[in-house]
Amino acid sequence: MPRSLRPLYAGARVRELRGRLRISQSAMAQRLGISISYLSQIETDGRPLTAAVSLALAAAFPSDWTGVDEDEGARLLAGLAEAAAEPLLPEPPPEPEALARAIEQQPALARRFVALHAAWRRAEDQLQRLDDAYDTGTAAGGRLPWDEVRDWFHDAGNYVDLIDVAAETIGNSLQPGVEALAERLRDRHRIELRAQTGDSSPLRAYDPAHRILTLDPAQVAESRAFQLAHQLARIELADEIGQILARATMPSIEASRLLGIGLANYAAGAILMPYEAFRGEARRLRHDIDRLRRRFGVSFEQACHRLSTLQRPDARGLAFFFCRVDMAGNITKRHSATRLQFARFGGACPLWIMHEAVAIPDRILTQLAEMPEGTRYVAIAKGLVKESGSYDRLPRRYAVALGCEIGEAADFVYADHLDLDRADSATPIGISCRICPREDCDQRAFPPSGRALRVDPERREVVPYRFD
Structure with missing residues (x-):
C-alpha cells in the first residue's frame, strides 16, 4: 500500500483549518457530510482521515485544504478522483475507498488513467487554440505580440510569485489611496506628480529626464492610484520584472515590452491589494466585490481581476x-x-x-x-x-x-x-460555436468544425442546418 494510504492522523491540521475559516464544528461537519462526533474524533486524533473524508475536505475547501501528505500516493489519489469525476463520463464516479483500492491494487493502471485524462485536457486546450487561430487567420503567420503575452499569463496560471511577494511587502507598508503612493514616489524617488493639460492627454506619462509623472485628471481616484502603483512597481520592482523577462524568451521586442507592462500592471494590483490581507478579507466577506473594493480603495474591475490571481501554492x-x-x-x-x-x-x-x-x-x-x-x-x-x-x-x-x-x-x-x-x-x-457540440442551441452562429452538415431545403428551423 502506498505510504499516503496508511492511516493518517491530522487533527491539528483540521482544527487549524476550521479556526482559520471561523466556522463551527457543526458547520464543517455539515459541509463534509459527517457527524459532529466523527469530526470531533478526527480533530482529537481519535480517528484517522479516511480517503472519503480527505477527498471531502479537498472538495469542500479546495482553496484552503492542502492535505496532509504530498507524496506520490496522495497526488495520485487526488488526480484519480478528478479524472473519475470528469463530467463527460456518464456514470457517477467511484467511491473514494474504491479509488484508494484501485491505486493499491493497480497503481500503474491508475497512473495511466490520470495521465490519459491530463493528455485529453491538453488536447482540448489545443483544439481551442486552433479554433481561435482559424477565427483570426493567425494559424500560418503566428500569434500577435498581444496574444503571446496573454498566453504567457495563462500558462503561468495568472500568478507570478516573484512579483506578488515583493509587491505585497510594498503594499503592506502603504496606506490606501493616491496620497500615500504620490508621497512615496516623491520622497523616495524624487518624482513630481502633475496633472495633464490638453484634451487628448494620455492616462499616464513619465519623463525620466526631469522625473515628472503626469496623469490624466479625468481619471477617477481608483484609476489614478493604479497608475501611480504601476509607476512605483516599474521602479522598485525593476529587478524582479527584469528577471522574469529574461526567462520568458518572448518571440519579439514588442511582445517583451508588452509583457513588461503586463507585469508592472500585475504588480500594481498586488501593491494596492496585498495578497494575504486581500485573500483574508475576500474570504471573510464571502467575495462581496463592492465591500472588498471599498475596503482597499480599488475599482470593481480591479477587485475582480485580483481575485482571479490568488493562486499562491x-x-x-x-x-x-x-x-x-x-x-x-x-x-x-x-x-x-x-x-x-x-x-x-x-x-x-x-x-x-x-x-x-x-x-x-x-x-x-x-x-x-x-x-x-x-x-x-x-x-x-x-x-x-x-x-x-x-x-x-x-x-x-x-x-x-x-x-x-x-x-x-x-x-x-x-x-x-x-x-x-x-x-x-x-x-x-x-x-466557441466552432467547438461547441450542442445540437439544440438557437443562438448558434457557426456549425462546429469537423462535423458533417445535414441541410433539408424542405424544413426551416432557427438554425438552417443540423450536424452529425
Whole structure:
C-alpha cells in the first residue's frame, strides 16, 4: 500500500483549518457530510482521515485544504478522483475507498488513467487554440505580440510569485489611496506628480529626464492610484520584472515590452491589494466585490481581476475565472483558475450573462451556467462605463465577469439567491460555436468544425442546418 494510504492522523491540521475559516464544528461537519462526533474524533486524533473524508475536505475547501501528505500516493489519489469525476463520463464516479483500492491494487493502471485524462485536457486546450487561430487567420503567420503575452499569463496560471511577494511587502507598508503612493514616489524617488493639460492627454506619462509623472485628471481616484502603483512597481520592482523577462524568451521586442507592462500592471494590483490581507478579507466577506473594493480603495474591475490571481501554492484563494468584454462582444481580458477556458480571440457564447450586462451599466447580474460537458459555474457580470472627461470623446463601455465552479458556491455571496439544485436551472453555454457540440442551441452562429452538415431545403428551423 502506498505510504499516503496508511492511516493518517491530522487533527491539528483540521482544527487549524476550521479556526482559520471561523466556522463551527457543526458547520464543517455539515459541509463534509459527517457527524459532529466523527469530526470531533478526527480533530482529537481519535480517528484517522479516511480517503472519503480527505477527498471531502479537498472538495469542500479546495482553496484552503492542502492535505496532509504530498507524496506520490496522495497526488495520485487526488488526480484519480478528478479524472473519475470528469463530467463527460456518464456514470457517477467511484467511491473514494474504491479509488484508494484501485491505486493499491493497480497503481500503474491508475497512473495511466490520470495521465490519459491530463493528455485529453491538453488536447482540448489545443483544439481551442486552433479554433481561435482559424477565427483570426493567425494559424500560418503566428500569434500577435498581444496574444503571446496573454498566453504567457495563462500558462503561468495568472500568478507570478516573484512579483506578488515583493509587491505585497510594498503594499503592506502603504496606506490606501493616491496620497500615500504620490508621497512615496516623491520622497523616495524624487518624482513630481502633475496633472495633464490638453484634451487628448494620455492616462499616464513619465519623463525620466526631469522625473515628472503626469496623469490624466479625468481619471477617477481608483484609476489614478493604479497608475501611480504601476509607476512605483516599474521602479522598485525593476529587478524582479527584469528577471522574469529574461526567462520568458518572448518571440519579439514588442511582445517583451508588452509583457513588461503586463507585469508592472500585475504588480500594481498586488501593491494596492496585498495578497494575504486581500485573500483574508475576500474570504471573510464571502467575495462581496463592492465591500472588498471599498475596503482597499480599488475599482470593481480591479477587485475582480485580483481575485482571479490568488493562486499562491501554499495559500490559494477561491478558483475564479475573470474576463472583460466590450460592446462588440470581444474578450479583451481573460484569466481562469478554473477548468473553464475562454476563446482567445473574438466573442464568447452569446448566452453568457456578460453580454447582457454591457447594456445595463452599474448593475450586478448573476447566472448559473453549464458547459457542454456538465460542469456548472456561478457567475456574475457588471456593466461599467469609464468616462472620457470630454463631450467630444465617447466613454468606454464594457462589462466584467467573475465566476467559480458550483462546488465553491457556498463561499460566493452572489450564489445565495440562485437555485443550484434544479436540473434545468442552469443556462447551457459554450466557449466557441466552432467547438461547441450542442445540437439544440438557437443562438448558434457557426456549425462546429469537423462535423458533417445535414441541410433539408424542405424544413426551416432557427438554425438552417443540423450536424452529425
